[in-house]
Amino acid sequence: xxxxxxxxxxxxxxxxxxxxxxxxxxxxxxxxxxxxxxxxxxxxxxxxxxxxxxxxxxxxxxxxxxxxxxxxxxxxxxxxxxxxxxxxxxxxxxxxxxxxxxxxxxxxxxxxxxxxxxxxxxxxxxxxxxxxxxxxxx
Amino acid sequence: xxxxxxxxxxxxxxxxxxxxxxxxxxxxxxxxxxxxxxxxxxxxxxxxxxxxxxxxxxxxxxxxxxxxxxxxxxxxxxxxxxxxxxxxxxxxxxxxxxxxxxxxxxxxxxxxxxxxxxxxxxxxxxxxxxxxxxxxxxxxxxxxxxxxxxxxxxxxxxxxxxxxxxxxxxxxxxxxxxxxxxxxxxxxxxxxxxxxxxxxxxxxxxxxxxxxxxxxxxxxxxxxxxxxxxxxxxxxxxxxxxxxxxxxxxxxxxxxxxxxxxxxxxxxxxxxxxxxxxxxxxxxxxxxxxxxxxxxxxxxxxxxxxxxxxxxxx
Numbered sequence: 001x002x003x004x005x006x007x008x009x010x011x012x013x014x015x016x017x018x019x020x021x022x023x024x025x026x027x028x029x030x031x032x033x034x035x036x037x038x039x040x041x042x043x044x045x046x047x048x049x050x051x052x053x054x055x056x057x058x059x060x061x062x063x064x065x066x067x068x069x070x071x072x073x074x075x076x077x078x079x080x081x082x083x084x085x086x087x088x089x090x091x092x093x094x095x096x097x098x099x100x101x102x103x104x105x106x107x108x109x110x111x112x113x114x115x116x117x118x119x120x121x122x123x124x125x126x127x128x129x130x131x132x133x134x135x136x137x138x
Numbered sequence: 139x140x141x142x143x144x145x146x147x148x149x150x151x152x153x154x155x156x157x158x159x160x161x162x163x164x165x166x167x168x169x170x171x172x173x174x175x176x177x178x179x180x181x182x183x184x185x186x187x188x189x190x191x192x193x194x195x196x197x198x199x200x201x202x203x204x205x206x207x208x209x210x211x212x213x214x215x216x217x218x219x220x221x222x223x224x225x226x227x228x229x230x231x232x233x234x235x236x237x238x239x240x241x242x243x244x245x246x247x248x249x250x251x252x253x254x255x256x257x258x259x260x261x262x263x264x265x266x267x268x269x270x271x272x273x274x275x276x277x278x279x280x281x282x283x284x285x286x287x288x289x290x291x292x293x294x295x296x297x298x299x300x301x302x303x304x305x306x307x308x309x310x311x312x313x314x315x316x317x318x319x320x321x322x323x324x325x326x327x328x329x330x331x332x333x334x335x336x337x338x339x340x341x342x343x344x345x346x347x348x349x350x351x352x353x354x355x356x357x358x359x360x361x362x363x364x365x366x367x368x369x370x371x372x373x374x375x376x377x378x379x380x381x382x383x384x385x386x387x388x389x390x391x392x393x394x395x396x397x398x399x400x401x402x403x404x405x406x407x408x409x410x411x412x413x414x415x416x417x418x419x420x421x422x423x424x425x426x427x428x429x430x431x432x433x434x435x436x437x438x439x440x441x442x443x444x445x446x447x448x449x450x451x452x
Binding site: 014017018021025035036039040042043046047050095102103105106108109112113 | 341343344345374375376377378379380381382405406407409410413414415416
């Protein structure tokens with residue numbers, strides 16, 4: 001498939017969420033992740049890209065990197081927006097908490113789908129979410 | 139460039155008042171109109187000759203010849219071409235002119251003539267016209283330059299209109315097709331007396347959910363079905379937004395007194411749903427549509443017996 005090891009996608013519309021999913025599905029498959037992990041990763045992408053689209057007043061970005069380590073491969077995804085920011089990250093991570101009239105399961109769900117998750121946010125400046133999923137090289 | 143930015147609002151097609159702005163932008167003035175009018179007698183003189191030469195040129199290339207299939211079309215096009223050419227120097231560049239130029243792009247797009255041919259043909263055209271400006275004893279050097287510059291501007295405006303119309307026409311085809319795909323990808327069908335099935339292919343975004351929900355609810359009422367099978371075999375992944383759309387649909391169906399069975403739940407989907415913490419315990423789910431149909435028939439107290447005699451329907 002000739003996928004690059006790094007890249008980025010712009011998130012400005014609902015259609016861009018579809019593009020992000022498609023790109024990461026190809027990238028993760030090419031990197032050697034199994035079908036179950038690919039679905040987990042793509043679901044996390046869907047959640048986080050939707051968060052950027054819904055909460056960021058301006059537009060945002062998704063960046064991805066393939067991480068190589070002895071015996072394992074990883075995919076790092078960084079979502080950045082210049083939105084209003086998250087007031088209380090711990091609260092945002094709680095299942096059922098929402099400011100957007102949705103399920104409120106997204107962020108807590110992503111944490112369970114991925115291996116690493118780090119959120120940094122400043123009110124009025126924006127939010128960055130970094131997640132990583134590791135897989136064994138077959 | 140305010141005109142170019144306006145494309146997003148006007149879906150690529152230039153509104154007439156925007157075209158006025160475009161004329162101002164390229165500094166197409168009254169002087170240019172006057173200069174072009176001076177060219178009109180020359181244009182009249184050479185029009186038939188140019189049109190003949192142009193079509194001779196087009197007929198000598200297989201790439202362009204294929205658009206000029208029969209004599210009748212050819213003659214009609216020659217007449218249109220002559221009018222088009224004479225319009226260039228008519229001195230009137232108002233709404234009628236604007237519309238005729240837009241139409242060029244729309245018609246060309248419709249017959250599948252690529253913009254490449256339109257542009258290169260225009261280039262050939264210029265090669266015919268320019269010598270009649272500079273070699274013309276009626277024009278001094280200054281007049282010839284003014285005419286050339288005016289012609290250059292109006293042709294640029296012409297081309298922009300035609301290309302915008304091309305893009306707009308293509309854009310319309312794309313949006314019509316995506317609507318068609320959307321309709322096709324959410325069929326709701328009656329598969330048994332009292333059971334409707336709705337296979338979802340692709341992603342459930344908010345626009346599609348709305349449409350899907352409407353069709354499903356309508357079909358349930360129309361067929362008076364107590365059970366609806368919603369099959370998600372063709373949904374590559376389900377995130378919380380999609381799950382919420384599904385739950386909304388299920389609740390709407392409940393309000394009609396019917397029940398939804400979600401079928402086609404693949405193992406990977408089951409795992410991600412659990413990880414996401416989405417609770418679907420109140421909803422009947424099955425791994426395949428066949429298993430879902432069995433549940434539906436049980437609910438309707440329908441028994442299907444195997445062969446030899448006859449299959450017992452409802």
